[in-house]
Amino acid sequence: MIDLQTKLVGLIGKPLEHSLSPWMHNETYTRLGLNMAYLPIEVLENDLETVINGIRKMNFIGFNVTIPHKISIIPYLDDIDPLAKQIGSVNTITCCNGFLKGYNTDGEGFVSYLETSQGINCSDKVFLIMGSGGASRAIAMTLAARKAKKIYLFNRTIEKAKQLASEIMSYYDCICQAKNLDDTTLKALIKKADVLINTTSVGLYPNIDQTPVKYDLLSSHLIVADIIYNPLHTRLLQEAKEKGCGIVTGEGMFVNQGAKAFAIWTKQPAPYSMMKRVLEEKLI
Ligand SMILES: NC(=O)c1ccc[n+]([C@@H]2O[C@H](COP(=O)([O-])OP(=O)(O)OC[C@H]3O[C@@H](n4cnc5c(N)ncnc54)[C@H](OP(=O)(O)O)[C@@H]3O)[C@@H](O)[C@H]2O)c1
Known part of the structure; x- marks a missing residue:
């Protein structure tokens, strides 16, 4: 009452x-x-x-x-x-x-869950982050604070990714690069990455048939995280699982x-x- x-x-x-x-x-x-x-x-x-x-x-x-x-x-x-x-x-x-x-609490909320659920140490991992909006800012900054080995930021609007990368490097001793959202660049960098994180709203209900990364580009060595929690198993996570990747849901x-x-x-x-x-x- x-x-x-x-x-x-x-x-x-x-x-x-x-x-x-x-x-x-x-x-x-x-x-x-x-x-x-x-x-x-x-x-x-x-x-x-x-x-x-x-x-x-x-x-x-x-x-x-x-x-x-x-x-x-x-x-x-x-x-x-x-x-x-x-x-x-x-x-x-x-x-x-x-x-x-x-x-x-968004960045810490994501990163501490990633660490505990996957048993990983961020300091020896290369991260590839899709998106440079509010949630991406929180997650990328927190990963940099955890001394991530390297962070690549992919965004539809490249200027936002460049701005975020430059802010991160002004605060932390972490290499952070903004990249154009094209399949050739993505394919090359996925080979170098350990963890791919979707922070865009691509795949969010009701557009559940959309994915920010094509199936063919995914590779089994990756841990793939999606911060969308509606649906819990986005198309990206379903396809990543099919490829044999470790997956992390937004919940x-x-x-x-x-x-x-x-x-x-x-x-x-x-x-x-x-x-x-x-x-x-x-x-x-
Ligand atoms: N699990 C959780 O606790 C939690 C917490 C916060 C947010 N979220 C989820 O995270 C997502 C993003 O939230 P936010 O607060 O960061 O939103 P935001 O600030 O509006 O950022 C949205 C991001 O998605 C990109 N984007 C949107 N539509 C796109 C499209 N059609 N193609 C390519 N990129 C596209 C935007 O790119 P541009 O810069 O080019 O526009 C931007 O990078 C939402 O789905 C939200 O529900 C989950």
Whole structure:
């Protein structure tokens, strides 16, 4: 039951109808008997400042941020975690007596899941990342912070990949190169890569017949990760599995980023297994 003592958290973005965060968080709070509520709050770009000012005055201990506000919210924050500052976007915010601090748990959420699920050490691996949007920024920056051996960034809009590569190399001692999205370049670099990560929205529901990498280019030595979690087994992952590659689904990153937000807000260890189980009940 929601009462005056209920600690509020939530998600601001637009559209939110397909987000599974409200389900994953609220169901976890119920099972743990926590007096917390996670509210989906759809916010238009022009209303962002008004909503943020309202949140400062209410019983919120924090909230998540998603598209399209992950970058535009930064000027309204009172403080920002150094990694989130480097990434240039936030997805988790704490609220303490109206003081807002931003974090980014997307990159750490993905990389720690990749490391534990595949038992790999990023520092001796060559990564090939498809996409240079918000999620790619978080993942690439976190891989560089983990001393990845080399990162290749492929993006439809090459300028965005070049900008990200240059920012990464200004912060970290990591070789990062932007590459044009063509099959010849991709084929040559796949031979050198250990892990291929799709961070584009190619293959996302309802366009489930699309893939960012042609079947013929995939090779069995690769670990292939897709951060899309709807569907869980994208066309890219289905074809990678058929080729004999190790595969990593987007569910792990989703649960991890949510679990990290839980820990930041409550200052308690996150119930990772429970959150994973709760999400799987929805996805299956
Ligand atoms: N598992 C998780 O927890 C999690 C967390 C965050 C995001 N995601 C998923 O990750 C995906 C990207 O999210 P985001 O926040 O990074 O979005 P974003 O900032 O909008 O970036 C989208 C990326 O996809 C590329 N792209 C889009 N359509 C394309 C097409 N038709 N062909 C080639 N490239 C295309 C864009 O290229 P251009 O730069 O050329 O436009 C850009 O690199 C979404 O599917 C989202 O659901 C999952």
